[in-house]
Amino acid sequence: xxxxxxxxxxxxxxxxxxxxxxxxxxxxxxxxxxxxxxxxxxxxxxxxxxxxxxxxxxxxxxxxxxxxxxxxxxxxxxxxxxxxxxxxxxxxxxxxxxxxxxxxxxxxxxxxxxxxxxxxxxxxxx
Amino acid sequence: xxxxxxxxxxxxxxxxxxxxxxxxxxxxxxxxxxxxxxxxxxxxxxxxxxxxxxxxxxxxxxxxxxxxxxxxxxxxxxxxxxxxxxxxxxxxxxxxxxxxxxxxxxxxxxxxxxxxxxxxxxxxxxxxxxxxxxxxxxxxxxxxxxxxxxxxxxxxxxxxxxxxxxxxxxxxxxxxxxxxxxxxxxxxxxxxxxxxxxxxxxxxxxxxxxxxxxxxxxxxxxxxxxxxxxxxxxxxxxxxxxxxxxxxxxxxxxxxxxxxxxxxxxxxxxxxxxxxxxxxxxxxxxxxxxxxxxxxxxxxxxxxxxxxxxxxxxxxxxxxxxxxxxxxxxxxxxxxxxxxxxxxxxxxxxxxxxxxxxxxxxxxxxxxxxxxxxxxxxxxxxxxxxxxxxxxxxxxxxxxxxxxxxxxxxxxxxxxxxxxxxxxxxxxxxxxxxxxxxxxxxxxxxxxxxxxxxxxxxxxxxxxxxxxxxxxxxxxxxxxxxxxxxxxxxxxxxxxxxxxxxxxxxxxxxxxxxxxxxxxxxxxxxxxxxxxxxxxxxxxxxxxxxxxxxxxxxxxxxxxxxxxxxxxxxxxxxxxxxxxxxxxxxxxxxxxxxxxxxxxxxxxxxxxxxxxxxxxxxxxxxxxxxxxxxxxxxxxxxxxxxxxxxxxxxxxxxxxxxxxxxxxxxxxxxxxxxxxxxxxxxxxxxxxxxxxxxxxxxxxxxxxxxxxxxxx
Numbered sequence: 001x002x003x004x005x006x007x008x009x010x011x012x013x014x015x016x017x018x019x020x021x022x023x024x025x026x027x028x029x030x031x032x033x034x035x036x037x038x039x040x041x042x043x044x045x046x047x048x049x050x051x052x053x054x055x056x057x058x059x060x061x062x063x064x065x066x067x068x069x070x071x072x073x074x075x076x077x078x079x080x081x082x083x084x085x086x087x088x089x090x091x092x093x094x095x096x097x098x099x100x101x102x103x104x105x106x107x108x109x110x111x112x113x114x115x116x117x118x119x120x121x122x123x124x125x126x
Numbered sequence: 127x128x129x130x131x132x133x134x135x136x137x138x139x140x141x142x143x144x145x146x147x148x149x150x151x152x153x154x155x156x157x158x159x160x161x162x163x164x165x166x167x168x169x170x171x172x173x174x175x176x177x178x179x180x181x182x183x184x185x186x187x188x189x190x191x192x193x194x195x196x197x198x199x200x201x202x203x204x205x206x207x208x209x210x211x212x213x214x215x216x217x218x219x220x221x222x223x224x225x226x227x228x229x230x231x232x233x234x235x236x237x238x239x240x241x242x243x244x245x246x247x248x249x250x251x252x253x254x255x256x257x258x259x260x261x262x263x264x265x266x267x268x269x270x271x272x273x274x275x276x277x278x279x280x281x282x283x284x285x286x287x288x289x290x291x292x293x294x295x296x297x298x299x300x301x302x303x304x305x306x307x308x309x310x311x312x313x314x315x316x317x318x319x320x321x322x323x324x325x326x327x328x329x330x331x332x333x334x335x336x337x338x339x340x341x342x343x344x345x346x347x348x349x350x351x352x353x354x355x356x357x358x359x360x361x362x363x364x365x366x367x368x369x370x371x372x373x374x375x376x377x378x379x380x381x382x383x384x385x386x387x388x389x390x391x392x393x394x395x396x397x398x399x400x401x402x403x404x405x406x407x408x409x410x411x412x413x414x415x416x417x418x419x420x421x422x423x424x425x426x427x428x429x430x431x432x433x434x435x436x437x438x439x440x441x442x443x444x445x446x447x448x449x450x451x452x453x454x455x456x457x458x459x460x461x462x463x464x465x466x467x468x469x470x471x472x473x474x475x476x477x478x479x480x481x482x483x484x485x486x487x488x489x490x491x492x493x494x495x496x497x498x499x500x501x502x503x504x505x506x507x508x509x510x511x512x513x514x515x516x517x518x519x520x521x522x523x524x525x526x527x528x529x530x531x532x533x534x535x536x537x538x539x540x541x542x543x544x545x546x547x548x549x550x551x552x553x554x555x556x557x558x559x560x561x562x563x564x565x566x567x568x569x570x571x572x573x574x575x576x577x578x579x580x581x582x583x584x585x586x587x588x589x590x591x592x593x594x595x596x597x598x599x600x601x602x603x604x605x606x607x608x609x610x611x612x613x614x615x616x617x618x619x620x621x622x623x624x625x626x627x628x629x630x631x632x633x634x635x636x637x638x639x640x641x642x643x644x645x646x647x648x649x650x651x652x653x654x655x656x657x658x659x660x661x662x663x664x665x666x667x668x669x670x671x672x673x674x675x676x677x678x679x680x681x682x683x684x685x686x687x688x689x690x691x692x693x694x695x696x697x698x699x700x701x702x703x704x705x706x707x708x709x710x711x712x713x714x715x716x717x718x719x720x721x722x723x724x725x726x727x728x729x730x731x732x733x734x735x736x737x738x739x740x741x742x743x744x745x746x747x748x749x750x751x752x753x754x755x756x757x758x759x760x761x762x763x764x765x766x767x768x769x770x771x772x773x774x775x776x777x778x779x780x781x782x783x784x785x786x787x788x789x790x791x792x793x794x795x796x797x798x799x800x801x802x803x804x805x806x807x808x809x810x811x812x813x814x815x816x817x818x819x820x821x822x823x824x825x826x827x828x829x830x831x832x833x834x835x836x837x838x
Binding site for chain 1: 619621622628631659662710
């Protein structure tokens with residue numbers, strides 16, 4: 001895993017979830033910033049210019065959908081990975097992938113290792 | 127006159143009185159009915175005969191006696207003629223027997239003419255204690271056998287009809303038959319002395335018995351509604367008879383046994399004693415008879431009152447179909463005092479009528495198809511069928527007769543609903559009193575049957591509704607699961623994902639040597655933090671599953687316990703608030719700390735709040751606020767659930783608690799939510815109301831009595 005690690009922003013209303021992500025990725029040398037307030041997430045994104053954005057779909061205030069839309073118009077380079085417990089038989093997944101999301105993972109994530117792989121793939125694929 | 131001879135003129139007098147009173151009475155009831163007319167004529171002939179009979183026996187003058195004996199024969203000549211005519215009309219044979227009747231009338235008129243000649247009553251002669259017994263002439267000798275023949279023939283006609291009749295009609299004819307035999311054999315005792323046979327007319331009085339019995343039978347036969355008048359008349363007659371007996375008996379006893387043959391003074395003394403006796407005893411007799419009258423005449427009215435009362439309060443309110451029919455049969459048999467009673471109900475699945483409740487019917491599994499003669503008669507005519515009706519018609523079909531025997535009924539009433547369907551049949555057997563069903567009975571029973579039909583179809587609908595409700599409730603549950611699933615997924619998967627992630631991160635960090643610069647103390651500390659988090663997250667997940675299971679399995683029986691409103695609302699919000707926040711609904715809680723507990727079933731209260739909160743949330747289409755307030759006012763707890771949703775139009779607000787009323791798209795709601803909510807609220811002693819304004823929102827108001835805190 002040589003080379004530069006991607007810059008990550010994680011937005012999820014579950015504080016415990018993002019703290020767990022922080023624990024894992026920071027130790028591994030990733031630059032990760034997080035927020036549990038979706039509204040702050042937009043600010044975070046425009047300030048940090050992340051390579052990869054980890055997004056929850058359903059959040060109070062603003063939904064992952066809307067953030068995706070913003071990203072596509074403002075920072076089309078950022079890769080968006082959805083991690084969500086929302087399940088509607090793949091309909092939303094297809095829609096989001098169509099709208100430009102890089103990946104769509106179910107909560108709970110299968111493993112952090114896999115998530116890390118997805119993040120790296122998203123980053124290296126750019 | 128000697129003592130034994132007093133009886134004979136008296137018997138004539140009583141016969142005369144009885145026949146005049148009953149003849150006029152029966153005639154007055156229906157002057158155009160041939161049965162009544164012939165009966166009145168029959169009574170007239172007996173009255174003429176008996177009056178002259180009395181006069182003949184009391185006179186001391188031979189010429190008067192001869193005149194009177196021809197007089198009573200003038201009456202007697204027409205007795206058989208009117209008798210047969212009456213019997214023939216009574217048995218509805220007047221058309222068939224028209225020629226015979228005409229022949230007998232002709233014969234009687236010839237006899238009447240003959241009676242004017244000495245060839246009928248030749249003269250008078252002393253027989254036994256009778257001074258002037260008539261001597262039969264040659265024409266009398268022809269008349270008498272004809273007289274006997276007609277009597278026997280009449281009895282034969284009655285017997286024949288009796289054998290072919292059923293039910294109450296059979297009873298009635300039994301009366302007539304017995305009456306005929308008694309009457310004619312009594313009357314016949316008058317004719318032995320004519321031929322020198324030493325048998326006095328000792329049974330003459332039985333003629334009155336006959337007239338009475340026939341009057342009873344004919345009136346019952348034709349005029350069911352005047353039963354009360356008949357009884358009143360009988361009581362009046364009883365009063366008259368007892369007064370008469372009181373006047374006459376002491377006079378006679380004194381006269382005949384104490385003083386012997388005596389003059390006017392002694393008779394007067396006897397009368398005086400009777401008079402005194404009457405003065406003292408009359409009031410008591412009158413009271414006694416009035417009592418008897420009251421009991422006898424008005425007993426039935428009380429019964430009717432009881433019947434109506436029992437039915438409106440105890441029977442028709444029963445929603446359990448089985449219980450309804452059983453109670454109906456029990457109460458009807460008990461109050462009307464029936465030998466048997468039954469209810470047949472239409473079985474939707476099997477497509478036939480089945481005996482579902484019975485009393486006094488031996489066969490329990492009676493099943494009748496809609497094609498059955500009896501069933502189709504009732505369902506097509508929608509009128510009741512009674513033995514009375516059948517005997518008037520031409521002939522009872524054998525199949526109906528068989529069913530009548532099986533079901534042991536005298537009266538079958540179809541239970542017809544407003545829609546004109548026949549969900550069942552009510553059968554009523556013979557009354558224990560042997561009385562027929564009168565118009566009075568029908569006036570009560572028919573409306574009762576109509577109400578019963580409604581009650582039965584209500585109960586049936588309730589059963590069906592229960593089934594639909596169970597089905598709908600299942601759908602509703604699925605809808606609830608749908609609503610919950612998003613929230614639940616989030617609430618369960620998140621903590622599990624977090625717990626898993628922390629553990630995985632720790633293990634991977636160890637494996638990848640990321641912790642190699644840490645001391646074992648630091649690692650243990652790290653592990654402790656992670657385990658704490660894992661426990662916290664698994665608790666979160668467990669909590670939600672527990673709530674969910676308690677929610678999805680409401681207990682069947684209402685458990686009454688102290689329920690804390692605030693706590694239950696929190697429980698419900700825990701399940702739905704996440705989803706609501708996602709839908710941009712702000713939840714505002716304003717529940718005072720002093721809100722007391724209520725006595726209710728906790729799970730049902732949760733169910734109520736869940737449904738109301740979900741409803742309110744669904745009413746909010748885009749951003750909104752849901753406010754839950756609870757406060758105490760006096761001994762009551764008021765809860766308001768207010769939303770800023772689309773509101774309910776005024777013309778719809780009345781319907782929202784109706785079953786199956788829904789504003790949601792097809793498939794989205796069953797419409798049972800609020801209907802069930804209201805039921806559950808009421809089951810828990812509460813009330814629910816609603817106010818709403820289109821475009822502004824809706825508020826549901828709940829009111830429960832506060833629980834009374836048990837003193838320690």
